[in-house]
Amino acid sequence: MPDEAEDEWSTRDRAGDGAPRVIVIGAGVAGMSTGCYAQMNGMRSRIFEKHVLPGGCCTAWSRDGYVFDYCIEWLIGTAAGNEANQVWRELGALDGKTITNFEMFNQVVDETGRSVTFYNDPDRLERHLLELSPADARLIRSFCRDLRRFIDIELYPFLTAPALRTVRERAALLRTVLPAFRLFWRTASTPMHAFADRFQDPLLRRAFRNIFFQDPEGFPLLPYLFNMAGAHHNNAGFPQGGSLGLSRSIEERYTSLGGRISYRARVERILVEEGRAVGIELRNGRRYYADHVVSACDGHTTIHGLLEGRFTGPRIDKLYDELLHRPGTLFPAVVSAFVGIRGELGPGRPHSTTYLLAPEDAARLPGALQSSVVVQLRSDYSDGFAPPGRSVVHCTYFSDFGYWKELRAADRKEYREKKRQVADFVRGFLERQLPGVGERIELVDVASPATTRRYTGNHDGSILAWKAFSEADDIAAKLVGKDRMRLPGLRGFSMAGQWVGMGGLIRAASTGRFVVQYLCDELGRGFTASESRGTEPWHPGKLGRLPQLDKWSMRGDTRT
Incomplete structure (x- = not known):
């Protein structure tokens, strides 16, 4: 028998208190933000998420005690006294956490070993x-x-x-x-x-x-x-707990407000009657009803999958029938290689370095879009990412989604071989940059753009959706401002997240706030928001049980 809460969502009738019901598709940062603000404003909300974790791309996974933090490189809003920080305080995202700030944004090293460091202090x-270059003094x-x-x-x-x-x-x-x-x-x-x-x-x-x-x-x-x-x-720092830590904190805030997340719950379609969204249907056939439905998942999936392309207009058509397929419109996908290393890497090293590659090196990176690789010493970002006495390094490069998608579909063995090729490259490259580290590498875990697509549903594995400062950016801004995050001809429905509010975590979080503000305006009620009161110090145990994305990884011994 379904419990009382389940039965409440299985009927078209509101609860006895008459509170509006809001269903949210996707437990990424935007979806959970929508749920939090809905709860703060006297609504009942429920989030349905296909994965086993919150966060979408703002996530992590683990292997052998290492935590592979996937998303945050810097987070706008980590310093007090600005609107971005206020959003995070309302969502409980930074509750009990320390913030790591770096004196430099990134270092870039060319093939000869020459380097330039982009310090955040303009004088330095x-x-x-x-x-480095007196001849370029004017620029x-x-x-x-x-x-x-x-x-x-x-x-x-x-x-x-x-x-x-x-x-x-x-x-x-x-x-x-x-x-x-x-x-x-x-x-x-x-x-x-x-x-x-x-x-x-x-x-x-x-x-x-x-x-x-x-x-x-x-x-x-x-x-x-x-x-x-x-x-x-110090307003673009790294929060303790990283990407999944941020998501877990928002999840905790949401559930403390009375919200509920259903995991392993893939939405198959949005139910529409007489031009109004009335609920959702899961892949298992179960239906849930609400007064308002918010999709905070992949935009193309929402428009042409869950809604079968029935509710579009000039702006939506421009985005999803033209720009989506235009090269360079989406932010690129990435290949991530996480490296677990015995021992410490030593002090005084840049936390992030972009290495510009010689042509022969670049040719060894499967599906690479640029001749460079980024190496980040993730153990320097936050505690808990590596077991005691060990370190974890994150290596990334922009990569072609189509290459990995076709490879995985056509030949799984060759797909795994290309991931092994990435791991081999990373092992050798790190040894050249950090002599002696190669023999201390315990494992290399590789995630391709196809992995991103599988676990998040993001179109073409893009981690930030539409590229900022593009034609798509201008249209998306009108979706938020002029269209109020609604679709033509469809009542009782909104979109949130990076497919309407552009990429970046603070933008994703703000779209959840905006959706509920628009809904409150429609219902004729004032919008309210309160800050989280969470004070418990953050600790790695708050990440919960982390999954492994694949059974395969490259161990220290390449024969295994």
Whole structure:
């Protein structure tokens, strides 16, 4: 017999208290954020998630005591006193946690061993760059001058949905933007590759493109300056517990508010009657009903799968029938290789380094899109990622989803062989960079873009959906502002997450807040939010039981 809570969702009738019921598809950061704010505003909510863990791409998995943290490299909103941080406090995301801040954003090393370090402090960065290339003094001073100006600007508009901002909120936003309008316009209209190509020094020409670890291609100067300025203020740090730790904390906040997550519950379709979403049907045939349905999962799956392409319009058609298939519109997929190592790696090493590869090295990386690999010393980011006396390193590179998808579908043995090829490369490469480490490697665990697609459902394995500062970015902004995150001709339904709010965890979290604000406005009730009161210190045990994504991994002995 179904329990009382189950029966409440199996009928079309509301509970006795008359509270609106909200079903959320997907327990990623956006989905759980939606659930939290729904609960804060007197609604009953329930989240259905196909995986066994919360977080979507904001996740981790384990093997032999190592924790492989997949998502966060820096998190906007880790310092107090700004709107991004307020969202995280409301969601309990940082409860009881320490924050690790680094003095540098990234280091870039070329094939000869020359390196450039992108310090977050503009004065130190300027001195360092001038020492490397006095001939590029004008460009160096220009970049660092802009960084200083961004440091003086605080712009984190994540609290109120665009269409609901009050006159006072709009005026406050204008007071921040107008004095710096020319700065925003110039840095948003100057492509990084065009700026970098003006350097005389060949290392700087390549290194500036890789401040964000690898070249996202098409980004202007603005996001680099914005994020480095955030890091300068310790507002782009790394939270204790990492990616899954963030997700677990939001999950704990959601359930403490009375919400419920059903795992291993794959939604097959959204039930629609007379132009209104009324519930969902799971793959096992069970149906659940609600007054409002929010999809916080993959956009293409939502539009053309769960809703069978019945509710579209010019903006949706542009995104999902044209731009989705245009090269360079989606943020690239990645190959991740996690390396478990006996012993410590020693102090004084950069936490993150992009190595620019010689052609012969780049050719050894299956499906690689660029001639570079990123090496991050994840043991330096947070405690609990490696067993005592051991270290974990995360190596990544942008990779072609189609390559891995076709390989896995056509020949599983060859697919595993290519993953082994990645592991072999990483083992040899780390030995060259850190002599003696090769013999201490205990295992290498490789996740391909096909792995990302399998476990998160993200289209083409993209980790951040639409690429920012693109045509898709402009259209997605209109979905949030003008369309209020709704689809044409469909009532009782909203979308949340990176497919409407663009990539980045704070953007995903804010879309959950926006959805509930729009819903409250529709219902004629005021929106409210409260901060979490959680104070228990974070500890690795809060991650819970972690799965292994695959049975295969490359052990220290390549014969096993």
